[in-house]
Amino acid sequence: MAPVISAASLARTFQTKRGPVQAVRGIDLTVHEGEILGFLGPNGAGKTTTLRMLTTLLAPTGGTATVAGHDLATDPAGVRRSCGYVAQSGGVDGQIGVREELVTQGRLYRLTRTQALARAEELARDLDLTDLLDRRTATLSGGQRRRLDIAMALTHRPKVLFLDEPTTGLDPGSRADLWDLIRGLRDEHGTTVFLTTHYLDEADALSDRLVIVDKGVVVADGTPSALKLRYGGSIDASLQDTFLAITGRGPAPVDAAPVAV
Amino acid sequence: MLLQDTALIYGRYLRQSLRSRAALLFGLLMPLLYLLFFGPLLTGLPLGGRGSSWQLLVPGLLLQLGLFGASFAGFAIIIEKGQGVVERMRVTPVSRLALLLGRVLRDATVFVFQAVLLVLAAVAMGLRAPLGGVLIGFAFVALLTVSLGSLSYALAMKVSTPQQFAPVINAMTMPSMLLSGLMLPMSLAPAWLDVLSHVMPFRYLVDAVRDAYVGSYATAHMLYGVLVALGLTVIAVTVGTRVFRTAGA
Numbered sequence: 001m002a003p004v005i006s007a008a009s010l011a012r013t014f015q016t017k018r019g020p021v022q023a024v025r026g027i028d029l030t031v032h033e034g035e036i037l038g039f040l041g042p043n044g045a046g047k048t049t050t051l052r053m054l055t056t057l058l059a060p061t062g063g064t065a066t067v068a069g070h071d072l073a074t075d076p077a078g079v080r081r082s083c084g085y086v087a088q089s090g091g092v093d094g095q096i097g098v099r100e101e102l103v104t105q106g107r108l109y110r111l112t113r114t115q116a117l118a119r120a121e122e123l124a125r126d127l128d129l130t131d132l133l134d135r136r137t138a139t140l141s142g143g144q145r146r147r148l149d150i151a152m153a154l155t156h157r158p159k160v161l162f163l164d165e166p167t168t169g170l171d172p173g174s175r176a177d178l179w180d181l182i183r184g185l186r187d188e189h190g191t192t193v194f195l196t197t198h199y200l201d202e203a204d205a206l207s208d209r210l211v212i213v214d215k216g217v218v219v220a221d222g223t224p225s226a227l228k229l230r231y232g233g234s235i236d237a238s239l240q241d242t243f244l245a246i247t248g249r250g251p252a253p254v255d256a257a258p259v260a261v
Numbered sequence: 262m263l264l265q266d267t268a269l270i271y272g273r274y275l276r277q278s279l280r281s282r283a284a285l286l287f288g289l290l291m292p293l294l295y296l297l298f299f300g301p302l303l304t305g306l307p308l309g310g311r312g313s314s315w316q317l318l319v320p321g322l323l324l325q326l327g328l329f330g331a332s333f334a335g336f337a338i339i340i341e342k343g344q345g346v347v348e349r350m351r352v353t354p355v356s357r358l359a360l361l362l363g364r365v366l367r368d369a370t371v372f373v374f375q376a377v378l379l380v381l382a383a384v385a386m387g388l389r390a391p392l393g394g395v396l397i398g399f400a401f402v403a404l405l406t407v408s409l410g411s412l413s414y415a416l417a418m419k420v421s422t423p424q425q426f427a428p429v430i431n432a433m434t435m436p437s438m439l440l441s442g443l444m445l446p447m448s449l450a451p452a453w454l455d456v457l458s459h460v461m462p463f464r465y466l467v468d469a470v471r472d473a474y475v476g477s478y479a480t481a482h483m484l485y486g487v488l489v490a491l492g493l494t495v496i497a498v499t500v501g502t503r504v505f506r507t508a509g510a
Contacts, residue, residue, distance in 0.1 A: 052348075055352050056351075056352065057348055057351055057352060059507070077354055080352055080353060080354045081354055083352070084352075085348075085349075085352045087345040087348055087349065088345075089343065089344060089345035090344070090345050090349075091344065091345035091346050091348060091349025091350075092344070092345075092346065092349070093277070093341070093344060093346055094344070095277065095280060095281075096277075100276075104269065104273055105349075105353070107269050108266075108269065108350060108353040108354070108355045109353055109354065110262075110354060152349065
């Protein structure tokens with residue numbers, strides 16, 4: 001499989017009043033076409049900053065990356081045409097109707113008015129929003145809102161979809177629906193999905209591969225079972241224990257020598 | 262691309278304005294109160310200008326409308342940043358400049374509309390001024406709105422909370438209003454205040470509109486007013502564009 005995202009030493013330092021803060025120290029990663037990649041890490045590890053760099057929202061202060069063959073630094077327009085992004089907060093105005101938001105989004109992707117209207121209907125059908133087209137977005141439930149956010153990001157049929165904590169705040173039913181939706185995108189359209197999450201069951205169930213970051217660098221990379229075997233001690237280890245072992249946030253390993261006998 | 266994108270953003274925000282009629286008129290409140298309760302105090306006073314006191318006051322109120330309205334325009338973008346709307350648009354191929362221009366042109370539309378209502382109210386109060394002069398006044402309101410709006414949006418893109426934004430705007434607008442002689446002409450001022458007021462760009466704008474309101478179009482005031490208004494617009498839109506191109510970066 002060809003890499004659809006590759007990053008080398010991608011870094012971002014923020015200048016603050018108290019001196020420079022290295023949010024991302026140097027990320028190296030490769031994502032293959034059609035892969036669902038879980039991007040995990042503790043709060044403040046640099047997940048969102050990395051996502052914002054890969055989607056052109058934030059200029060890197062070091063390193064390079066390409067997304068769908070477009071270089072982040074020299075061809076941001078190409079990157080924008082080939083990726084979709086759903087921020088943690090979503091991205092719709094509560095006072096605006098669902099249809100209007102979808103049509104405006106189509107127009108922002110340079111569709112004609114007629115094309116944008118047709119695409120809005122199509123997206124609404126695919127994401128089960130048809131009955132909601134004439135509602136204001138503020139009246140949607142959490143799960144419906146998320147489906148709308150994803151519909152907006154799929155307007156231009158991107159090759160890569162970036163999702164920042166897509167299921168945070170959703171009820172279990174809506175989460176399960178969203179997992180099916182994400183799997184369907186990959187299976188039917190070959191979309192590469194790059195998602196961050198704090199729910200380890202979600203990462204386990206959904207991801208083909210996990211990349212774990214801590215303090216701005218990649219600390220582990222592999223399939224969920226490979227990581228469990230290597231860091232959790234057994235393929236039956238929970239991802240929770242594996243994650244804690246990798247990021248050093250957890251209790252000491254059980255086989256550690258006792259401090260005192 | 263730029264024109265089409267600007268029209269799209271303009272349309273989105275104009276529809277937003279039309280949805281909330283109250284917000285559409287709210288900016289009128291302060292200048293209207295001045296017109297109703299402050300204007301009548303001036304009718305018998307020797308103000309030193311040509312024409313009636315209304316021809317002096319209304320140009321000041323028009324610019325006050327633009328000054329206070331456009332300076333606070335950035336608030337909307339702070340809210341939109343919280344909703345994720347700004348970033349959602351910034352990951353699309355839409356022109357960065359259009360994201361700014363669509364907004365400031367909407368603001369110019371809204372404030373010129375309010376300016377028309379204000380002038381109509383002023384006519385009812387006793388204002389008589391040549392139509393050409395009145396139209397020139399609207400053009401100055403539009404330019405002032407575009408420039409202050411651009412700066413306001415630029416600041417709002419840079420800060421993360423309304424608490425960081427509001428004090429800066431408050432600290433700027435009140436002295437600007439007083440030092441530009443928007444309420445009363447600076448010709449009444451002692452020399453030091455008159456000199457100080459020439460540091461304020463809005464001083465040149467209000468002098469120009471006051472000339473226009475008495476039908477004097479080919480004056481030094483008008484020339485300076487036009488130059489300052491255009492210069493301010495170019496600088497502000499340049500600053501705004503730069504911030505919108507790199508925002509978040």
